[in-house]
Amino acid sequence: MAPARSNILVLPGDGIGPEAMAEVDKIIAWTNAEGLTAIETDVDLVGGAAYDDHGQAISDAAMEKALAADAVLFGAVGGPKWDDVPYDARPEAGLLRLRKDLALFANLRPAICYPALASASSLKPELVEGLDILIVRELTGGVYFGEPKEVVTLENGEQRAVDTQVYTTHEIDRIARVAFELARTRSNQVCSMEKRNVMRSGVLWNKVVTATHADFQDVELSHMLADAGGMQLVRAPKQFDVIVTDNLFGDMLSDVAAMLTGSLGMLPSASLGAEDATTGKRKAMYEPVHGSAPDIAGQGKANPIAMVASFAMMLRYSLGMADLATQVETAIANVLDAGIRTGDIAGSGITPVSTSQMGDALLAEVQKVVAG
Template sequence: MTAQPAKKLLVLPGDGIGPEVMREVTRIITWLEEKRGLSFDITEDLVGGASLAEYGEPIRDEVIEKARAADAVLFGSVGDPRWNHVGFDKRPELAILKLRQELALFANLRPAKVFDALVDASTLKPDVVRGLDIMIVRETVGGIYFGNPRGIETLPDGSKRGINTEVYTTSEIERVARVAFELARKRSGRVCSVEKCNVMESGLLWKEVVTDLHAREYKDVGLSHMLADNCAMQLVRNPRQFDVIVTGNLFGDILSDLASMLTGSLGMLPSATLGAADSHGKLPALYEPIHGSAPDIAGQGIANPIAQILSFAMLLRYSFNMQDEGQLIEDAVSNVLESGLRTADIISDGKTRVSTSVMGDAILGELDKLQK
């Protein structure tokens, strides 16, 4: 049998707890190479505050080109209070925004799934979140984060005005809606499109475009519409009513963070941000946990590595079509949680608190058991 070429993976640990949680993923990559015969060609580089400290900018053009050349990008986190004084165009967070924009990564997939062992970790009642499994699809290269005009201007009286513009086109809405409909076909077959069509013209266009696309191509999928503020309320009131939620950049940012807390901790949730496949079938993609850099706990060895590990599992599934390996990692995480091991963010009475590296040890141990 001819050996498969190594998968080219760009690893960008970033700031804060990023390097700590990424370290546990690299251990799993080594395990996959040794125990499953897989091969990865890994390149690592700096982004965010780490890049600012070394090169004076949050991401270099060279790193963007490495991302283009890679089969997938595994991202940690960016953000460091040491750089709060820098200009808006130099802030560490610009690294992730620029990667999304330059690689045309327009669809962010954020699953909010409650592991049975963590039902009690949610602030909501167990009967509300038990069995929860939502996928939020967020548009990531349009909307108010990228629209023009934008900026801060000085008015004639000396006061200032901040401007951001919400802009969406038919094609931008259609391409992210297609991702949501295709995902729904593989899940429970329901899409809820979220906007503010009652007060925003961009929201009205969003609703019209999604409705038209559904009628033309996805009549087999259930479609509902919901205003963003109502969706926020419904996510807390009855989150299991949702299967796939598709929405714009700003609302997706807010609603996915809200949904993450239904699961008990930001430290549990992965994400994938995907572009359109090229003529050769290559899918530009970046994978990252949705938690931030958490500088307040960086270097203490107490961060939860599970979101980063599950982001890698998503990478295996979506970019490399390694469904078995992705499932293996997810099963190992589930088994460790069932055993009662917990990092500080998900600790509860009667459970055993462990460090970042010990959680990694336990997941590797479960992988060994599942491999046999």
């Protein structure tokens, strides 16, 4: 049976984003040619590239494409070139608008340490080998979106900056449900992290997650203060399965977890919206965690693995192709087992390959895995 047609909006962005995205393009071209997928891609601008073209971090036309797409595949945005642009037009504003307008409230960030890379972690190999954590971060609420958000000048001439942490019962309940549902596909354990000892939003977070757990009694639930959670992530990370937390703490804790794996260049992410009541589908965007890395942009040094792994997450969560997603992920592990490395994960004594060479190796391995 022919695969269902899917429409993907590709937003390569800035820095190493276009370089990493080019390696995903190779895989999509091959899976389409082999009849494994029927992915139609449309490409547009985001971030600094969009600002240079039309003075906005993302255009209304690009947002319309994103809203109509089955999924968005996103590269990276930002760089020192745009440090002085107006705040509302900064490259990151394009990413925030995508998250807000698509109502992508659930950010999934896996932290997986491939056995071949255990020695590349900043922790002892025995602490991270076999690590497989999933951080579920609430993405559209909290301090990043709360109002008031302002810098005001006081009567005495001093300035005061205000950011507001705001959460409702509904926002907490729906992210907790995503975490519990995902835990059921893994090891059935969820740890909820907040700061209920000093933040009223943390008190509500703890209360609502506990109440929601009543519908998921088969899943083990624990609670931990977010600062203690950060400490435990670097002390004994394999104690965790699924971590659910708010926007601010999720941002920080997922970056801590990322470095346990040896490189930010290794980690994908998915941002999901609510299920459509009629189709059951979700708005979704997939992106690597590593950012735009402007210091190595254009040099062929970027690691495309996180971008390819983000494509695999898209196959699994948006296109209903879990088997092909697993095959792509297996190919990544096989390439690493073969000792093929970009510079960020090469280590001493290993000659690193370029971005395109890594992409070629990944495609060749996908072809082998698919062929059986």
